[in-house]
């Protein structure tokens with residue numbers, strides 16, 4: 001039996017002790033004496049969030065398939081345990097072995113969103129690993145970052161020994177072999193990091209330096225050791241049907257956010273919405289084969305006993321074999337009494353038919369993501385959804401018995417006017433009107449319920465909007481107010497509910513997203529002043545963050561509201577994500593001209609991702 | 623076809639609460655591919671019922687749940703199939719087929735046996751069990767039960783059917799029916815109060831040893847004695 005790191009008393013005192021005990025079905029136990037490399041894989045947020053993440057499950061499974069490696073999981077202790085661990089000086093431990101993280105060879109931290117950055121420091125702190133990479137020795141685990149946020153690693157660069165840029169399936173084996181050789185031959189830690197930095201996709205930040213212009217923008221960014229690459233190309237899986245995927249994901253004891261089998265049907269997106277980072281980072285689109293998906297769906301359901309399966313992808317409707325796969329799933333799942341949870345599909349006759357088969361129409365709602373309220377604005381963001389398509393979809397759905405509609409929009413998009421903001425209310429009203437026109441009184445199941453939600457737009461690296469100024473907090477709130485007022489002016493205002501996000505946290509997210517290395521000091525100071533779990537509204541301390549920016553002498557506007565010039569060197573320019581800066585620039589200019597760009601299925605735009613020699617770029621176009 | 627499953631909880635799984643144990647078994651039954659019956663509707667659920675919820679932190683050698691199957695399965699096979707997919711700290715101890723007229727697990731619970739020990743590091747300056755005979759010899763054992771809404775005065779003595787002071791702890795057989803359920807902690811509180819002490823929240827390690835029902839003759843028999851192997 002495993003000995004737990006926490007005493008029974010502590011476990012009985014804290015909320016949800018199951019977060020910390022490990023031992024879940026399909027978690028991997030190995031003999032610590034019989035592996036060469038111990039890898040702690042950390043998602044720096046609470047267990048229920050971290051356990052729901054597919055990428056980590058893929059890497060966990062893959063690393064444990066390596067015989068000489070034991071990969072274990074680590075999550076951020078929740079506030080209650082955090083306090084106890086500090087007071088009683090209990091070191092952070094991995095769930096499987098319950099051994100201290102500090103004794104591991106590697107600590108991998110996945111960066112899924114910017115607002116988890118202070119939690120990275122929490123994890124290092126509780127582990128007893130020095131915050132700054134330059135202070136670490138062979139006594140400390142090698143700290144390696146991965147995930148989408150490492151496409152701009154600079155704000156957290158001083159805290160990491162290495163970053164793995166791109167998809168995780170490809171480069172770990174080589175990295176581990178290098179590690180083993182370096183340890184065996186008595187190389188220094190620095191020598192190892194430098195060698196690692198020569199591997200494809202691996203970035204060793206301490207060997208890179210930045211110089212700045214007087215205005216704070218970057219003058220040069222270069223490796224101090226000439227053998228290291230000036231540009232680092234992202235890693236990418238060429239064939240998604242011939243790669244690692246978990247057959248037996250870990251089954252949590254407690255309910256987590258994704259309490260179901262998650263099957264990734266394809267990676268990447270053909271659409272090229274100009275605000276969307278994932279749509280650029282994962283280019284080109286690669287589909288998994290039908291055989292692969294069928295096999296894994298059944299294997300994973302059997303191995304987990306989950307009562308639900310969900311399909312994951314950025315835009316499932318674009319998956320070429322979707323109808324065939326869904327038919328298969330409906331059949332398999334009916335046999336097994338398993339529910340199918342559908343990712344947001346484009347609403348059309350096909351998807352409504354599928355939805356009516358797998359969901360209770362009366363309870364479920366339709367989801368549209370027009371992202372902007374007017375056609376002009378949708379052209380700017382390259383969101384192909386027209387009002388006509390939305391209304392046609394809604395009409396079909398109303399006829400099919402649906403009466404709940406969810407609409408998602410963004411506010412604060414480049415070039416957005418009051419009219420665009422008000423357009424959100426007008427569109428919601430049109431849909432409500434359509435309901436009353438379409439469904440005769442006697443067939444109505446109450447009022448139509450339309451929920452319009454807006455989030456604030458945050459420009460992200462590697463998107464055509466990386467040059468765009470971001471709104472201030474006040475501008476955001478004004479815009480939300482404009483929408484709110486406009487909703488109240490609508491004839492069907494009683495059928496429309498409007499929600500908007502907090503603006504404070506969006507400002508910080510904007511800074512961290514496009515920040516440079518100077519920001520690391522602010523993050524460190526904010527952590528020292530008690531900031532942690534910033535992604536959780538109730539713990540986010542806006543004032544403290546503002547104080548820290550001031551104390552570090554950094555202007556927030558420099559990172560957010562400033563419009564970047566076309567020739568500015570960005571902190572993330574040394575990364576090659578496949579899509580070229582030229583393409584993004586072209587897209588930015590087309591956006592300003594309100595020009596729509598066709599998607600990859602219609603016509604290739606020469607974005608640069610064809611270099612990988614795979615995916616949509618090499619498929620026949622109809 | 624109704625079946626009754628008996629299982630134990632030991633090790634780290636004691637930190638998994640009752641609702642999560644239910645979810646755990648739902649998934650385990652799917653993994654073991656047991657032909658369980660489902661309710662109808664858009665989100666069908668398994669026909670399953672637990673005997674008596676066990677609090678977080680308690681060990682057990684006698685937990686029960688009933689399930690309904692759509693076809694007959696050998697009890698030995700089911701036990702093996704389930705044990706193959708258990709997490710560390712749960713073991714299937716028996717699987718029995720129930721007679722048609724059997725009461726469901728929850729309704730049939732009459733009593734439970736508990737073994738109570740002092741938690742390591744919480745040893746007080748008393749020999750645990752000291753004076754317990756005298757405590758039990760009282761004509762009544764009043765206990766004020768406080769819930770969020772009300773206070774109720776109980777006589778614990780009525781609900782303690784048997785006890786034994788052993789070298790390493792105290793065994794108690796108490797009422798566990800839905801109407802008169804007594805928690806071992808209540809008795810420990812009363813016992814300590816009798817000694818002029820107050821226990822702290824974590825002083826005891828409690829193991830539910832068995833869950834009982836009553837047979838026609840009014841005798842306590844373990845819940846799985848109602849069923850048989852097939």
Ligand code: SF4
Pocket residue numbers: 283284285599600603604605606607608609610616617
């Ligand atoms: S190269 Fe062409 S087809 Fe390939 S991802 Fe880029 S735009 Fe799409």
